[in-house]
Amino acid sequence: MKYLDQIKRTSTISELSQEIASIFKSFEDDDYIPAIIEEGNYTADQGEDFYLKLVLKHQSVEIDGTWLKNNLEFHLEEPTNYDNTMNNGAFIHNVITNRKYKSRNLYQLNPLLTSEEINEYEYTNSNHVSAFYNDEYSNVQGLPVLKSTNYQKLLILKKIFNDYINDPKSNIYPKFELVAEFEYRTHNGHIKKTKSDIYRSSDAYIKIDRGESSVSILGSIKVPLYKGNSKRNSRNIQVLDLKDLKPRMHNSSHYNGDTIEGFICFKPEVLNILKEYYYFYDLQMIDKSNIENSYLVDVLGDKIVFWEAEYNKLPTLVKGKIDPFNFVPEDKKGIISEAMSSMQLEVDWNWDKKLSPEYLLANLIRERAFNRAIDISLTFIEPKHKDDLKDFILKIEQLTGIKLERFNTSADDVKRLLSIRQGGTLEEPVDLKLLYQKYCYAIQMEYKNEPNK
Structure with a gap:
């Protein structure tokens, strides 16, 4: 009874x-605030209870009464009454309403407050609608709109209110504000008697009803929306500033590749994480869940490098997994590849000519047959084992129709590739990376001369 004890x-x-x-x-400093509080047990003879809910009230409407909206009520109202006076109820909305689902009543966000950032998923046995808020670049599930804990009846994500609550002095609209509406009933006489049963202030209206052995208090109180510390979005990673390649702290508000650009380096192990979420093609990785989302990335032998603006577009979930692999290279020469430098810094239209062999092929496939390529989960990551290369060869042959038998089968490299494709053993150690690059170069030379099907 956390809140009852405080009251x-x-x-x-x-x-x-x-x-x-x-x-x-x-x-x-939390991402959530209480949407519904329900504590205690009250009867006519004993006990006490406390109930609280949130409403959104337009700033132009004064609090001249309490319980401005009935609990969980949701309907549209006319802005004027029959006598042409303003109907304040049309400008006040419960934050939480009910939805019927398979004979159950579920809590839901008021449908008037939904937005394109909110997606619903299959309902569980929870007491509320399974909705998630995602305002990130990537198509990830996001944060729950509503959630419950062992101590909280119902919490709501603060971000839901971002488009509704604005500074009264600003020129940003709309201008709503949060009001907490509550009922407190008790047999405890701790609240002193007052001359009036009504308490008014600029931010509250509270009504007291006293019985012989009980007190019932109804109230509506404006509450601010604390958005917390904006620096919380900054990550604990080191960025190499573009100007001097000196380490600096992360700038979380940077998305547009302007003059504050920098590089974020990760150890090669992050590929094991990133490949779960992305396809890799030439100088970009493409979101498996939404191929419209892509990120510039440089996959080098000793590191994986993002531009800061590109890193910032990554989902928070992915950032959390890769951040521990962030590091600052001792040798800052060649921090990015020649092709990336040519594309982004020199604005060279022929940047693709500087790609490595595997990315030349990736670039060609992305232009010609990308949808078919991702249908078979083709991605361009350097093979670490023979089985990786075998899988890659089989997918390339399926996509392009170019079999290894088209090449000189008496050549040592072709023999090695044939053996790998067939799952055989190799008589001597092989540089898989070099063999992979040679294979990609040969396929690219053949494929670019094929009719564009």
Whole structure:
């Protein structure tokens, strides 16, 4: 009974109001705030309980009463009454409403507050709709809109309100504000009697109803939306500034490749993580869940390099997995490949001519047959084992129709490739990377002369 215990320590309505406001202050650095609080057990003879819900109220509407909206109510109202006076109810909305689903009542975000960033998934046995908020570049599931814990009836993601709550003095609209509506019933006499049963302030309206042995308090209190520290989005990684290649801290607000650009280096092991989410083609990796999303990336022998703006577009989930592999190379010469430098820094239209053999082939396939390529999960990552190269050869042959038998089968490299394709053993150690690159070069030379099917 966390909140009930706090309320029982108050003795005046002003203190009670401050205590309820402090509930939301305590979530200042959290991504969520309470949407519904439900504690205690009250009967006519004994006990106490506390219930709280959130509403969104337009700033132009004054709080001149309490419980501005009935609990979980959702319907559209006319902005004017029959006598042409303003109907305040049309500008006040419950944050949480109900939805019927297979004879169950589920909590849901008010449909008026939904946006394109919110996606719903198959409902579970939870007490609320399974909706997730994603405002990232990538098509990931995102954060739950609503969630419950052992101590919280229902929490709501703060980001939901980003498009609705704006500074009253700014020229950004719309201008709503959060109001916590609550009911507190008790047989405890800790709240002192006052001359009036109504408590008013610029931010609250509270009504007290006293019985012989009980007190019932209804109230509506404005509560601020604490958006927390904007620096929280910065990652604990080192960035090599483009100007001087000196390490600096990460700039999380950088997305457009402007003059503050830099490089973020990772150890080669991150490929094992990234390949789960992305296809690799020439100088980019492409999101498996949404091929419209791509990221510039330089895969080098001793490191994987992102431009800072490209790294910032990665999903938080992926960043969290790869950040531990961030490092600053001792040798900062050749921090990116010649092809990447040519494309991004020199703006050379012929940058692709400087690609390595495997990426020349990747570039050609991406232009000609990308959809068919990803249908068979073809990706361009240097093989570490014979089985990796075998899988790659089989996919290339399936895609292009160019079999190894087209080449000089008496050549040693072709013999090695044939043996690998057939799952055989090699009589001597082989440089798989070099063999992979030679194979890609040969396929690329043949494929570019094939009719574009």
